[in-house]
Amino acid sequence: MKILVAGGAGYIGSCTTEYLLERGHEICVFDALLNGHRQAVDPRAKFVKGNLEDYSAISNAIHDFQPEGVIHFAAFIEVGESMKLPGKYFRNNVANAMNLAEACAQNGVRKIVFSSTAATYGMPKNVPIKETEPTIPINPYGESKLMFEKVLRWYHDIHGLQYTALRYFNAAGATPVHGEDHHPETHLIPLVMQAAEGKRPKISVFGTDYDTPDGTCIRDYIHVLDLAQAHLLALENQDSGAFNLGTGQGHSVKSIIDTVKSVTGLDFPVEYAERRPGDPARLIADSTAAKTVLGWKPQYDDINAIVESAWKWRRLYPNGYED
Numbered sequence: 001m002k003i004l005v006a007g008g009a010g011y012i013g014s015c016t017t018e019y020l021l022e023r024g025h026e027i028c029v030f031d032a033l034l035n036g037h038r039q040a041v042d043p044r045a046k047f048v049k050g051n052l053e054d055y056s057a058i059s060n061a062i063h064d065f066q067p068e069g070v071i072h073f074a075a076f077i078e079v080g081e082s083m084k085l086p087g088k089y090f091r092n093n094v095a096n097a098m099n100l101a102e103a104c105a106q107n108g109v110r111k112i113v114f115s116s117t118a119a120t121y122g123m124p125k126n127v128p129i130k131e132t133e134p135t136i137p138i139n140p141y142g143e144s145k146l147m148f149e150k151v152l153r154w155y156h157d158i159h160g161l162q163y164t165a166l167r168y169f170n171a172a173g174a175t176p177v178h179g180e181d182h183h184p185e186t187h188l189i190p191l192v193m194q195a196a197e198g199k200r201p202k203i204s205v206f207g208t209d210y211d212t213p214d215g216t217c218i219r220d221y222i223h224v225l226d227l228a229q230a231h232l233l234a235l236e237n238q239d240s241g242a243f244n245l246g247t248g249q250g251h252s253v254k255s256i257i258d259t260v261k262s263v264t265g266l267d268f269p270v271e272y273a274e275r276r277p278g279d280p281a282r283l284i285a286d287s288t289a290a291k292t293v294l295g296w297k298p299q300y301d302d303i304n305a306i307v308e309s310a311w312k313w314r315r316l317y318p319n320g321y322e323d
């Protein structure tokens with residue numbers, strides 16, 4: 001299949017591009033390199049540097065490459081920043097993304113697969129979370145993702161553009177060559193590893209009084225290659241809708257810190273701090289629908305293996321990508 005990957009220079013985008021290339025697909029990466037890295041673009045892929053705010057840039061890229069499918073990773077992802085700069089999130093994650101949807105519809109793309117998020121659920125009442133759980137986001141980031149899911153539903157109904165929204169839980173891990181290098185870094189596992197490497201003085205645990213067995217928040221960490229597999233299955237599928245992607249297992253912040261200590265063999269200071277506003281106590285996916293409808297078969301169900309893959313990549317790229 002010819003597949004255009006918008007945001008293919010970012011973390012999940014670069015890992016998915018690698019996964020698709022390994023399976024013989026032809027890839028064009030479209031990325032503005034605002035947060036992504038040129039070095040993360042797989043050399044086997046065609047590369048177009050462009051920003052989704054520019055309709056003619058994305059429309060020309062799709063017109064020239066003629067992809068059957070498009071995957072959309074090119075979005076801003078920081079919850080905390082979205083609470084300070086909501087306009088930045090709605091402009092890029094909704095308005096600019098609409099240029100991509102329009103360009104797909106105008107150029108005969110069959111399917112678009114969209115990186116959505118568990119943040120669309122806000123504070124869920126029922127955990128593990130099914131897709132039928134009400135979507136009531138509690139920050140502009142989650143709202144922007146939900147808004148674009150709705151845009152895609154209308155493009156499907158009116159223009160016949162097939163779509164799959166994949167609601168990721170906590171993406172983690174790395175491939176041998178592609179991994180997570182965000183600036184600034186806000187995610188737990190890379191931050192704990194920076195503490196292990198001595199690149200930060202300590203790791204802060206945000207809240208120890210949650211209603212969980214050890215008092216710290218529980219999340220569902222899913223390996224980035226299992227996410228990649230779901231994107232290919234979604235492209236091959238002819239239906240439209242949203243799917244949760246997680247392992248169905250929850251890990252507390254404290255247990256992640258212990259896992260990083262044991263995988264790296266390194267010790268570092270841990271500080272118990274205040275809650276971070278807007279953090280639900282438990283987010284765990286029920287991914288039954290992705291398994292039964294898409295045929296998704298996640299390969300990594302062991303948090304040690306997930307953390308080990310991230311650690312291997314960091315040792316290969318101690319300073320992250322160079323550009």
Ligand code: UDP
Pocket residue numbers: 079170186187188189191203204205206207217218219253276279
């Ligand atoms: N977290 C933490 N310390 C940090 C960063 C994150 O305790 O320095 C916690 C955070 O409060 C949440 C969990 O780790 O409960 C996962 O956070 P992350 O930002 O990685 O992902 P999120 O679940 O917010 O998407």
